[in-house]
Each structure stands twice: as structure tokens, then as C-alpha cells.
Amino acid sequence: MRRIVVLGGLGFFGAAVVERLRASGMNPLVGSRREGAGLRVDVEDPESIKAALRPEDVIVDAAGPFQHRTLALVYSAIETGFDLIDLSDSLDYALRILALRPELDSKGIRVLTSCSSVSAVTAALVRWSRIAEPLRVTTYLIPAVRFTANRGAAVSLLRSVGHDVRVRRNGRLEIQPGWRESRTYVLPEPIGNIRAHLFESSDSVLLTAIWPSLSCVDLFVDSNVPCLNQLLGVAARVGGAASAIARVLPLGLAVVRRIGRRASALAVEVEGSNERVRLALLSSGIGHYTAAVPSAMAAKAIAEGRFDGRGLILPDQYVNPADLIGELRGLGIQLYSGGSGSSSWKTGE
Numbered sequence: 001m002r003r004i005v006v007l008g009g010l011g012f013f014g015a016a017v018v019e020r021l022r023a024s025g026m027n028p029l030v031g032s033r034r035e036g037a038g039l040r041v042d043v044e045d046p047e048s049i050k051a052a053l054r055p056e057d058v059i060v061d062a063a064g065p066f067q068h069r070t071l072a073l074v075y076s077a078i079e080t081g082f083d084l085i086d087l088s089d090s091l092d093y094a095l096r097i098l099a100l101r102p103e104l105d106s107k108g109i110r111v112l113t114s115c116s117s118v119s120a121v122t123a124a125l126v127r128w129s130r131i132a133e134p135l136r137v138t139t140y141l142i143p144a145v146r147f148t149a150n151r152g153a154a155v156s157l158l159r160s161v162g163h164d165v166r167v168r169r170n171g172r173l174e175i176q177p178g179w180r181e182s183r184t185y186v187l188p189e190p191i192g193n194i195r196a197h198l199f200e201s202s203d204s205v206l207l208t209a210i211w212p213s214l215s216c217v218d219l220f221v222d223s224n225v226p227c228l229n230q231l232l233g234v235a236a237r238v239g240g241a242a243s244a245i246a247r248v249l250p251l252g253l254a255v256v257r258r259i260g261r262r263a264s265a266l267a268v269e270v271e272g273s274n275e276r277v278r279l280a281l282l283s284s285g286i287g288h289y290t291a292a293v294p295s296a297m298a299a300k301a302i303a304e305g306r307f308d309g310r311g312l313i314l315p316d317q318y319v320n321p322a323d324l325i326g327e328l329r330g331l332g333i334q335l336y337s338g339g340s341g342s343s344s345w346k347t348g349e
Contacts, residue, residue: 002056002303004028007043007073008063010036013087013116016292017060017299024300028060043073055081058302060295065156066090071100074111078103083110083302085295089118089156091166094202097312098209105311112298112313117141117266118219119206120294121281123315124324126207129270129277133213136271139203140185140196140280142222144287145260157199157221162236165200168208168217179236183220188336188345190263190284195229196220197236210316225260266290278338280345281328289331294319297327 004021008014009030021028031039031052042048043063049072053059059082061073066088074097077084088094097104097113104111114120122139143153160178167176181198201219208214223229264287267280281290297319301307309317325335336345 002058004058004299004303005031005039005053006060006062007031007041010034011062013291014062016289017062017296020292020296021300026300044070046072046076049073049076053080053082057082058299059084060299061086066093067156067159069093071096077109078107081109085112085115085298087116087295088114089202091200091202091204094205098205101312108310110302110310110313112318114202114206114315115295115298115318116291118201119203119315120318121266121290122203122268123207123210124319124321125268125279126270127316128279128321131270131272131275131277134211134270134272135213136216137207137214138218138269140220140267142191142194142224142265144262144264145224160199161232166204168204171215173204179232187265187267187280188282191265191282194222196222206315210314280336281333282336283333286331287333290328290333293327294324
């Protein structure tokens with residue numbers, strides 16, 4: 001059995017990955033710069049990485065925010081020979097990983113990037129839709145902020161508020177003002193009506209690497225906090241407002257943890273030439289596991305020798321969609337579906 005190490009394992013999502021691995025019978029090591037970790041590792045220090053990690057290790061990298069990360073851990077994976085799974089949501093990070101694809105493929109290690117809600121779950125739902133050549137994928141993310149409000153997630157959010165973001169439109173990456181464009185959408189209860197705002201996502205490059213037919217890939221986010229959408233909407237139009245919010249981040253996070261909603265959802269609308277399929281994963285209280293389960297499943301499969309692919313693996317190959325949906329259902333995260341021309345939802349097939 002190969003060793004599994006979860007870097008950032010003392011953080012919110014890293015701890016969730018550790019929990020899911022232990023629940024599946026694995027015994028992962030917790031890696032972190034902080035005291036209390038089983039393995040002290042600084043993901044930005046090549047010497048620290050080299051001293052702590054071994055060839056044939058399976059590394060889950062949850063040490064965000066990835067918008068501020070270098071590729072030090074990826075280069076160490078190439079040099080040392082360990083497999084690497086990350087929970088990044090950063091488009092820039094994905095682009096840098098994709099640029100290394102020839103080298104990763106030649107070395108024979110496995111690298112699974114954005115193995116989280118973005119892009120693993122999104123890709124799994126696109127496959128579940130059975131639309132072989134999708135033209136448009138629109139994702140709606142409504143986080144369970146009562147549980148998930150943390151500095152890394154907040155930094156990621158604020159990078160899209162009032163700043164230029166890149167989204168896939170008309171078959172190419174286009175620059176749009178982040179958070180200014182919004183869409184209303186109706187989801188099953190307990191979510192209901194939402195108004196979600198445009199957000200930058202690694203889906204824009206990773207999904208199109210899988211399905212070249214895709215012309216448009218969008219991610220829209222609802223903050224899931226009373227009045228916060230409106231506040232961020234103002235911030236998106238007033239210069240320097242997002243920076244001002246960042247300066248009071250600790251206080252803001254404390255408030256969000258008290259008033260944010262427990263329910264969460266990730267919905268994907270897949271459009272082909274002749275049909276449209278809507279799929280949504282909803283939870284009334286434990287939706288944050290949606291972000292942790294794919295990497296835990298992939299790490300276990302690799303450690304047990306059940307993962308065949310090597311090199312740079314694309315998100316539709318991280319987990320079997322049926323297995324992922326089954327795992328999430330076992331945690332109480334329900335799949336709903338809706339077809340073309342209908343606003344109603346039904347429990348997923």
C-alpha cells in the first residue's frame with residue numbers, strides 16, 4: 001500500500017479529505033507547515049518537500065489559496081516521482097499545469113489538478129449528462145458558507161470581485177468584469193431562487209481540454225449570505241472596495257460563519273446541439289464534502305493500484321461519475337435532474 005500524504009491537512013478542506021480517507025479505511029499522513037501535523041512540509045520550499053516526501057507517495061495538495069502558489073510541488077513531483085492531486089480552483093494554476101503536460105506525460109507520474117468541486121465534480125456531471133459533444137457548460141456554485149467560510153475561499157472570491165476575469169466565450173478565453181454579470185436560477189429546496197455572479201474558474205480551460213466542442217464555459221457563484229451579494233455587487237463597481245473588504249476579512253468571516261446558510265448546491269447545465277440537461281447536487285448541511293470526496297476517492301484508487309492512467313490526467317478521468325454520485329448520496333448529498341424546456345427538478349436517476 002502506497003503512502004498517502006494530505007498537505008494542508010490541518011486546513012478546512014484538507015481535514016475533510018483526511019476524514020473521508022479515514023472513513024474509507026485509509027491511514028493518511030497529515031502534512032502542514034503548522035505544529036500538530038504528522039509531517040512538517042512547506043509546499044513552497046523544495047528542500048522541505050524533498051526531505052519529507054518519497055517516490056511513490058500519493059500526495060493530496062489542499063494547501064491553498066492556489067492563486068498565490070508556485071509550481072514548486074509539481075516540479076518536486078517530477079524530480080522525486082510521487083503522484084500529485086490538488087484541490088486548486090485557479091485558472092492560472094491550471095494553465096501552468098497544462099503547459100507542463102509533455103513533461104508530465106514523459107515522466108509517467110500522475111498529476112490530477114482541480115480535483116474538487118471545480119473541475120472534478122463538474123466534469124463528472126457533464127459525463128453523467130450523456131451529451132457527447134457539449135457546446136456550453138454553465139455551473140452554479142452555492143457554498144455552505146456556515147461551514148466553509150475561511151481565508152483561502154475568501155481570497156479566491158475577492159480576486160473575482162471588481163477585477164477582470166477570463167471566461168470561455170465564443171470558443172476562446174475572453175476578459176469580462178468579475179461579479180458584475182449575474183443570472184437568476186431556480187434550484188430545488190432548500191436552496192430555491194438564487195442570483196449568482198460571474199466568477200473565474202479553471203473549468204474554462206480544463207473542460208475544453210476534454211471536450212473541444214465546448215464554445216462557452218461559465219461559472220456563476222451565489223455567496224449564500226444575506227445581503228452579501230449586493231455588497232459585493234457594489235464592490236465590483238467601486239474602485240478599491242474589494243481591497244477594503246479584504247482588510248477586514250477576519251471580522252467578515254466571523255460574521256459569515258454566524259449568518260451564512262448551511263444548505264449548499266452545485267448545479268451544472270449542459271447544452272448540446274439538440275438538448276439541454278440540468279443536474280444539481282444539493283445538501284442541507286454537509287455540502288462541503290462535495291469538494292473533498294473526489295480527491296479522497298482518487299488518492300485511494302492510486303494507492304491501491306486501481307488507477308490506470310499516467311501523466312497529466314484530465315478531470316473527467318479522476319473518478320467514475322456513478323461511483324462519485326453514489327459516494328455523495330451516502331453522505332446525504334442528493335442529485336437532482338431536469339431536462340430541456342422545464343423549470344422543474346426531480347430526484348436524480
